[in-house]
Amino acid sequence: MFVRLLSRSALGSPITQYTSHFRGPRAGGEMHVVLVDNGRSERLGLDEFWTSLKCIRCGACMNTCPVYRRSGGLSYGATYSGPIGLIIDPTFNKRKYSNLPFASSLNGSCTNVCPVKINIHEQIYAWRRVLVEQHEVPLAKKAAMKAAGVLLSRPAAYRAAIAAADTALAHLPRFVIYNGLNAWGKHREVPHPPKQTFHGWYHANRGAKR
Amino acid sequence: MSSRDDILASIRANLPRVDRPLPHVPLFDDDKPASLLSAFKDSLHRMGGVFLDPPASGDILAPVRAKIAGAKIVCSTVPEIAGNRDIAGVAAPQDLSDVDFAVVRASFAVAETGSVLLSDADLCVNGSPTSRST
Numbered sequence: 199m200f201v202r203l204l205s206r207s208a209l210g211s212p213i214t215q216y217t218s219h220f221r222g223p224r225a226g227g228e229m230h231v232v233l234v235d236n237g238r239s240e241r242l243g244l245d246e247f248w249t250s251l252k253c254i255r256c257g258a259c260m261n262t263c264p265v266y267r268r269s270g271g272l273s274y275g276a277t278y279s280g281p282i283g284l285i286i287d288p289t290f291n292k293r294k295y296s297n298l299p300f301a302s303s304l305n306g307s308c309t310n311v312c313p314v315k316i317n318i319h320e321q322i323y324a325w326r327r328v329l330v331e332q333h334e335v336p337l338a339k340k341a342a343m344k345a346a347g348v349l350l351s352r353p354a355a356y357r358a359a360i361a362a363a364d365t366a367l368a369h370l371p372r373f374v375i376y377n378g379l380n381a382w383g384k385h386r387e388v389p390h391p392p393k394q395t396f397h398g399w400y401h402a403n404r405g406a407k408r
Numbered sequence: 409m410s411s412r413d414d415i416l417a418s419i420r421a422n423l424p425r426v427d428r429p430l431p432h433v434p435l436f437d438d439d440k441p442a443s444l445l446s447a448f449k450d451s452l453h454r455m456g457g458v459f460l461d462p463p464a465s466g467d468i469l470a471p472v473r474a475k476i477a478g479a480k481i482v483c484s485t486v487p488e489i490a491g492n493r494d495i496a497g498v499a500a501p502q503d504l505s506d507v508d509f510a511v512v513r514a515s516f517a518v519a520e521t522g523s524v525l526l527s528d529a530d531l532c533v534n535g536s537p538t539s540r541s542t
Contacts, residue, residue, distance in 0.1 A: 211454065211455055212451045212454060212455065212521040213451075233415065235418065239419045239421075239422050240418065242419060242422040243422030245424075
């Protein structure tokens with residue numbers, strides 16, 4: 199049953215290309231089964247996260263994820279990739295993978311397609327709380343989150359900041375924008391600033407009719 | 409204490425505290441396909457397999473012989489078809505990397521999935537091309 203579930207959720211095929219069934223050693227041989235715990239039994243005791251152990255590694259969450267569909271399988275430097283990786287990897291190393299649960303829009307597509315019904319996006323959200331509580335989030339991220347929280351709770355300030363940033367991006371010389379503080383700009387170009395924000399366009403074109 | 413005991417003890421200590429009945433698991437045998445053969449053919453086709461129809465002449469292995477006629481190296485575990493690579497002399501699976509066709513007889517097939525079971529006895533060496541392209 200699980201082989202068919204796996205294949206249907208991974209490739210949409212009736213069964214895997216091949217599946218090996220081991221029942222015992224060959225005549226005259228030996229068979230060894232090595233079980234590796236690797237923190238799994240400890241994860242079993244985490245109330246919020248133990249259901250991630252149900253994963254059958256079909257990859258459906260990765261194939262539907264708007265982030266991983268673009269970035270590919272083994273991005274972000276962790277062995278377990280995809281949305282399920284975001285909630286498994288921190289159980290191996292909270293500090294090393296502290297950024298992963300934040301790389302999600304929490305749209306819940308992964309949870310919708312999961313054949314074993316793991317609440318992936320809820321666990322991603324829960325991991326953010328746990329990582330902040332246990333002080334595993336880098337200082338720069340904490341400061342940025344705090345600033346974003348202040349800005350996003352004040353629409354007028356948010357719109358003013360966006361307009362200021364767009365104007366700044368359009369006029370500042372390159373060396374100001376691309377420096378050590380701009381991690382994004384190390385390997386790629388910053389997007390072109392729009393001449394007008396959507397809010398501004400809406401206000402000018404549709405706002406008067408209301 | 410062995411590592412096995414360590415792991416088992418840790419699992420017992422960390423078992424989730426959930427109180428719910430075991431799920432009802434259906435047997436999935438209510439909705440049988442009308443024709444097992446056509447269900448098998450359909451599923452096999454979906455998975456990229458090719459079904460060789462037995463000819464009217466009665467020699468059901470004739471299409472198999474025609475298929476392997478042009479191949480350089482054929483390894484057969486089926487007595488009715490002679491290959492030119494003796495499986496008995498193969499020590500390791502990788503020695504079969506140059507085989508063009510392997511002819512093996514499956515123990516049985518599953519119609520719903522278009523799959524066949526190849527036991528160790530059917531395969532002789534688990535590395536012949538069929539085990540990778542069922």
